[in-house]
Amino acid sequence: MINGLNIGIVLFLIGLYGIITNKNVIKMVMSLGVMGNSIVLFFISLGYITDGEAPIMTSGVKQIVDPIPQTLMLTMIVINLCLTALALTIIVWLYNEFGTLDMREIG
Amino acid sequence: MTSRIVKTVTKDLLPFILLFGVYIILYGHLSPGGGFQGGVILATAVLLVVVVYGIGRFQKFIPYLTVAETVGVTLFVLIGMIGIAYGKQFLVNFGTIPLMNIIIGLKVFVGLLLMYLFFIGWEVKK
Amino acid sequence: MIEHLPIFLLITPLISGLIVTLISISSKTEKIQKIITFISLSLPFLYLTLLFQELSDGVIEYNIGGWTKPYAITLVVDDLAFALLVITSIVTFLSFIYSLKCMRETGGNFCFFYLLMTTGLYGIFLTGDIFNLYVFFELTVISSYILITFGDKRTSLMASFKYLIMGSIASFFFLLAIGLLYIKTGLLNIEYLSMNIHQIDCQTQMVIFSLFLVALGIKAAIIPFHVWLVSAHSTAPSPVSAVLSGITVKTGVYIFIRIFTLGCTLQNLNETLIALGALTALGGVTGALVEWDIKRLLAYHTISQMGFIIVGIGTFSDIGITGGIYHIVNHAVFKGLLFLCAGSIIYRTGTSDIREHGIGRTMPITLITYIIAALAISGITPFNGAVSKSLIEASVYNYPIIRLILVFASIGTVAHFSKIFYYSFIKTQKHRDPLRYQEVPFSMLIPMVILAFLCILLGIIPNIWLDNFILPATSSIIGGYNVIQFKLFDALLILKEMIIVALGIILLKVIIVRSKDIDRLRTFISKFNLNICIFLMAITLVFVLVIFSLSN
Numbered sequence: 001m002i003n004g005l006n007i008g009i010v011l012f013l014i015g016l017y018g019i020i021t022n023k024n025v026i027k028m029v030m031s032l033g034v035m036g037n038s039i040v041l042f043f044i045s046l047g048y049i050t051d052g053e054a055p056i057m058t059s060g061v062k063q064i065v066d067p068i069p070q071t072l073m074l075t076m077i078v079i080n081l082c083l084t085a086l087a088l089t090i091i092v093w094l095y096n097e098f099g100t101l102d103m104r105e106i107g
Numbered sequence: 108m109t110s111r112i113v114k115t116v117t118k119d120l121l122p123f124i125l126l127f128g129v130y131i132i133l134y135g136h137l138s139p140g141g142g143f144q145g146g147v148i149l150a151t152a153v154l155l156v157v158v159v160y161g162i163g164r165f166q167k168f169i170p171y172l173t174v175a176e177t178v179g180v181t182l183f184v185l186i187g188m189i190g191i192a193y194g195k196q197f198l199v200n201f202g203t204i205p206l207m208n209i210i211i212g213l214k215v216f217v218g219l220l221l222m223y224l225f226f227i228g229w230e231v232k233k
Numbered sequence: 234m235i236e237h238l239p240i241f242l243l244i245t246p247l248i249s250g251l252i253v254t255l256i257s258i259s260s261k262t263e264k265i266q267k268i269i270t271f272i273s274l275s276l277p278f279l280y281l282t283l284l285f286q287e288l289s290d291g292v293i294e295y296n297i298g299g300w301t302k303p304y305a306i307t308l309v310v311d312d313l314a315f316a317l318l319v320i321t322s323i324v325t326f327l328s329f330i331y332s333l334k335c336m337r338e339t340g341g342n343f344c345f346f347y348l349l350m351t352t353g354l355y356g357i358f359l360t361g362d363i364f365n366l367y368v369f370f371e372l373t374v375i376s377s378y379i380l381i382t383f384g385d386k387r388t389s390l391m392a393s394f395k396y397l398i399m400g401s402i403a404s405f406f407f408l409l410a411i412g413l414l415y416i417k418t419g420l421l422n423i424e425y426l427s428m429n430i431h432q433i434d435c436q437t438q439m440v441i442f443s444l445f446l447v448a449l450g451i452k453a454a455i456i457p458f459h460v461w462l463v464s465a466h467s468t469a470p471s472p473v474s475a476v477l478s479g480i481t482v483k484t485g486v487y488i489f490i491r492i493f494t495l496g497c498t499l500q501n502l503n504e505t506l507i508a509l510g511a512l513t514a515l516g517g518v519t520g521a522l523v524e525w526d527i528k529r530l531l532a533y534h535t536i537s538q539m540g541f542i543i544v545g546i547g548t549f550s551d552i553g554i555t556g557g558i559y560h561i562v563n564h565a566v567f568k569g570l571l572f573l574c575a576g577s578i579i580y581r582t583g584t585s586d587i588r589e590h591g592i593g594r595t596m597p598i599t600l601i602t603y604i605i606a607a608l609a610i611s612g613i614t615p616f617n618g619a620v621s622k623s624l625i626e627a628s629v630y631n632y633p634i635i636r637l638i639l640v641f642a643s644i645g646t647v648a649h650f651s652k653i654f655y656y657s658f659i660k661t662q663k664h665r666d667p668l669r670y671q672e673v674p675f676s677m678l679i680p681m682v683i684l685a686f687l688c689i690l691l692g693i694i695p696n697i698w699l700d701n702f703i704l705p706a707t708s709s710i711i712g713g714y715n716v717i718q719f720k721l722f723d724a725l726l727i728l729k730e731m732i733i734v735a736l737g738i739i740l741l742k743v744i745i746v747r748s749k750d751i752d753r754l755r756t757f758i759s760k761f762n763l764n765i766c767i768f769l770m771a772i773t774l775v776f777v778l779v780i781f782s783l784s785n
Contacts, residue, residue: 016402016767019402020768025394032401035405036405039405039409043486046412046416054139068415068421076408079145079368083375086375086378086397087397090390091228092226094391097386098391106391173254173258174255177251177258184247184248184251186356188244194235196295196297197244197297197298198297199298200298
């Protein structure tokens with residue numbers, strides 16, 4: 001029952017709850033990070049085959065884990081990095097304009 | 108961040124971290140790793156020096172880094188187009204995957220370094 | 234060289250953007266950058282004319298990297314993608330010409346991000362691989378977050394941040410749906426997925442559809458998920474608003490058409506979509522009742538027109554999908570024109586509140602193009618809105634409640650555009666200096682005139698466009714080719730439009746007279762901030778899952 005897929009979905013919902021109920025803008029960005037990493041966990045456990053080994057083609061390897069979700073996740077981690085950097089830049093700009101980090105006071 | 112122990116250890120460890128990053132970039136097509144991962148390790152090594160020794164000496168590199176970043180991406184797309192000149196499709200592999208790994212590694216290194224330098228520079232100006 | 238055209242379509246804006254950045258480091262003038270951007274945004278017209286001749290032989294496919302079909306990332310150009318590519322190239326090119334005079338003080342960065350967004354948009358319509366679609370979605374949407382912040386800083390930063398949060402939630406739901414599709418079918422190619430999606434068991438199909446509904450609902454601004462659109466599109470600079478409202482909002486509907494119309498066997502899919510679409514059409518118009526800011530009004534009407542498109546596509550019949558695709562093309566044209574007109578008025582008067590405009594007769598070309606666009610969006614006969622709206626209303630003929638809701642939405646549309654016309658153009662303010670309000674500069678007039686000309690052209694001879702562009706697009710989705718002809722100047726249609734216009738003007742009188750009640754409605758609507766709407770989103774997801782599990 002405790003495998004990567006279920007924990008991934010639980011973390012996703014925790015991240016979503018964090019975005020809904022936080023007032024501080026930086027905590028919302030951190031919840032976005034939690035959601036992104038939960039998707040990484042979900043995808044990597046999609047490809048798991050029981051008794052499979054890591055997908056490195058050395059000799060004597062019989063059954064490998066599926067390498068496609070891992071490739072997709074490399075791309076996704078890079079895109080999330082750009083998104084987080086952009087969100088933090090906008091937050092610094094907002095702080096310079098308004099002087100507060102509270103979501104309800106700004107907008 | 109300016110105690111003597113930290114400064115000495117950083118100065119002695121820096122070449123090894125850089126070497127490890129270059130190793131991960133170059134072996135990327137055979138073992139885990141590749142362009143993005145090695146680039147992040149290289150950027151972390153230089154960022155350690157920036158955090159410990161202060162940003163003053165790095166301000167003058169910023170225009171050169173921007174040029175390097177853009178040239179890197181342009182080279183990547185142009186190497187992909189070499190396949191078209193030979194009659195096959197875009198991004199065909201004829202031995203260019205390690206070269207593309209190196210270009211991506213350099214670009215990620217420069218990009219992350221620039222991002223961090225801009226953030227720190229903002230803070231100091233305010 | 235001809236078979237490499239799809240990849241040239243992607244590489245041209247990308248390399249031009251990089252060259253623009255390199256030049257902007259060395260030189261400080263913007264002329265060379267604008268010339269390079271202009272050339273690279275007009276080259277796709279050449280590519281698309283060459284592709285049109287190739288397209289008559291069949292679907293064009295291009296595998297990146299030389300791999301074979303199920304394992305490669307393919308770029309697919311079929312008729313649906315071709316129609317949307319043409320409209321993308323037209324709208325981005327004309328908005329760039331408009332922005333030459335309008336965005337003066339920004340430096341080379343504006344051209345770079347604009348070209349990056351154009352690359353992303355071409356990539357979305359060209360790609361045939363679902364994870365590649367996610368990558369291009371992110372490229373488009375990150376560039377648009379940055380482009381929105383070029384507007385007025387106090388309001389646009391918060392609007393961009395809210396858009397960022399909602400867009401990221403949409404991307405994460407989209408990725409969850411991709412993961413579920415991959416684990417059940419093992420395929421990532423869109424064409425193979427749409428053929429195999431009916432082999433998945435019903436429970437998982439339900440969950441996949443609900444996740445797609447949330448993801449695409451946020452991107453296409455269906456009603457519980459629409460919170461980000463009004464602030465984001467109204468605080469962006471005008472040419473960026475035209476591209477965002479014209480094209481970026483439609484990409485959600487496009488991917489929905491690709492995956493789901495072929496093989497989905499869920500039972501209540503039609504009716505859920507039609508109900509949500511009708512709710513969106515009415516909700517957009519209702520939300521616009523309380524607004525006096527011209528760009529916010531236009532953004533609310535974007536939501537309403539997206540409701541029409543979703544009703545049209547949700548019927549899964551060939552008249553409905555034809556109407557939906559034609560309305561996508563028409564809406565890009567007339568909404569782009571409306572945003573450019575609004576931008577011209579704001580450029581000359583400096584304020585976006587319509588009660589303070591009062592230009593009168595001093596800007597004649599803006600007045601004429603605005604009248605053409607307002608008549609087109611209301612669905613009056615010689616213009617293009619009438620064709621697509623009547624096709625959509627004809628496709629829901631067996632759901633009378635939905636037809637009534639769509640008629641109410643049309644009445645509201647007429648009322649609001651008459652309101653803008655009355656306040657901005659007719660009512661002159663006596664104490665204004667008329668010399669200040671000359672016509673806008675020539676380079677801002679050309680795109681408006683060209684778009685107005687396209688509005689008229691798409692409306693007067695609809696059968697040519699239907700036969701050559703839209704009906705092949707429909708047949709590439711549904712299969713089978715029904716000839717649909719549109720009879721222009723049908724008497725019943727003109728009568729219906731006259732009734733809608735009359736009722737709309739009566740509604741306008743009601744709005745002007747009872748403005749105090751309207752203000753109370755405004756304070757009620759402004760309580761729907763971001764957190765409440767994400768909560769409503771989660772409730773809608775649960776509700777949709779419950780409906781499906783009860784009916785299957």
